[in-house]
Structures are given as C-alpha cells and as structure tokens.
Amino acid sequence: MNDESNSNANRVLQHIQDNPGCHLRKIKRELDMSMGTIQYHLILLEKQGKVSSERHNLHKYYFPIGLFEQNEKDILKILNQETAREILMIILEKKPTQTDIVNIIKISSASVNWHIKRLVELGLILEQKDGKFKRYTAGIDSKHIVSLMKNYHPNIWNKWSNRLAEMFLTLSKEDKEQ
C-alpha cells in the first residue's frame, strides 16, 4: 500500500473512531473522498479487524473495534429504542435516580426499570449507590454514546414497535418486582 492509500485508510479509520455508527454516504460527505476509495478502505479495514459493520434499514453502519467490549448487536438493538435513547440522554445530562427518570420521561416505573436493567447489563450505564438511592452514569465515553445516538437512530417502524412493547411493559406487573 502506498503513502496516499495509507493516509486515506487512516483518515477513514479515524473518522469511524470519532463517529462510531457512521454510514458510507456520511463518511463520503464528510471526508470528501470518492465512494469507490472509501468502500475499498472499509473492506480492507473490516478484513484487518479494525472496524466492524452492521446493516440496518438502508445503510451499513461502521464501528471501531473495541468500542464495545461485547454484546455489540444488543447495544445496537437498544439504540433502536426510543425510550432507551431518552433514558441515555437523561443519564448523560445528569446523574439521575430511577425516580428522576420516571418523572422526566413520564412512563411507568416498570418500563423504566426494564430499560435501565438492560442498559446496565450491556455496560452502557453504571449503577452507583447514593444513600438510599441508586444513581446512573454513562458506562462508556459519553462522546461515543452521543455519536452513536446521532448516527444510529430508529426508523418510524422501530419507534412504533417500541411503543407497543412499552404498552405491554406498562400493563404488566412483572418488572416492578425486578
């Protein structure tokens, strides 16, 4: 690989590291490189194990390897959910308790509890004891979470399906006990 090609590969890799979850057209727009060049480097970077990709709706999204320690696919599923994203945003803004989150997004505590449990399990948020309460903070670099949420967002179908799931969580008593 010559110097120019190396430099292009590094630019693409750097862009993905700075913007996890970006897709081909966005990389092209922001790096002002030809589509063919970017595709070539993306294939190479994937083969070298430096980036991974995930197809979702019409786009293929790229992530730097090592951003998520595990459960990458589950984390992406979470980012498809409107409520989980709202909870993440609140957690990034301040260190809320579960009650704070319920009061802000105004959905049932059972539903908030269910989402928080999943976010903690995947390491996206951390639980900290504060006297009688538990407070939540970001589990990975907040800059990455914001970038992921900006780049990887749910479509209208996923929003609706998420609302259907919320409805069943709210109607059920299951998660209040967890």
Next chain:
Amino acid sequence: MILSNVFLETEPFGIESGIELGIVAFALILFALSITAYRNTNIKKILFAAAAFALFAIQLFVDSIEGYLVSLDENITGIILKLMTFVILALLFVAIVKKK
C-alpha cells in the same frame, strides 16, 4: 371450486368491503409490529399479542368468505368464529398477565 365461487360471487367493492380490508390491514400491521417488538426486546409475552393479532386477521378473512364456504354448516362457522374471538381475547389476557 370454493375459491372460484368466491371470485365469481364477490359483490362490487363497497364501503363495507373497504372497511373490512382496512381492519385486516391494521391487524396485519399490528402483527408485524409485535414481531418487530419481540425481536428488539425479547419479551416473550409480546408473542401472545402477535398471535392474537394474526388470529384476528384470520377471523376476519374467514368471516368475509363465510358465505362462499358452501361445504360448511352456518352453525359450525358461527361456532368457529366465536371460538376465535374467545382465543384472541384469551391471548391478549395472557400477554398482559404473564409474568415471564
């Protein structure tokens, strides 16, 4: 034979048929949404709701072709349709009360 009867004897597309088609479409959309919700969340109880929506669409279909099913007794189809309604409500009930 039965299917050809359905096509031959179908009345011109009226308001009633339009509404029925709309109901079936909504039931199918809700069914597909439930499947997506299950795949995203892995909450098993949503599958019961999905089954209820699918059964609802089937029930409407059976109801709309009831008149053309000459081989079936009217009482039997009536019982089948009522049983379907019962199962739909039972599935929705289970979806709500099921713990895990």
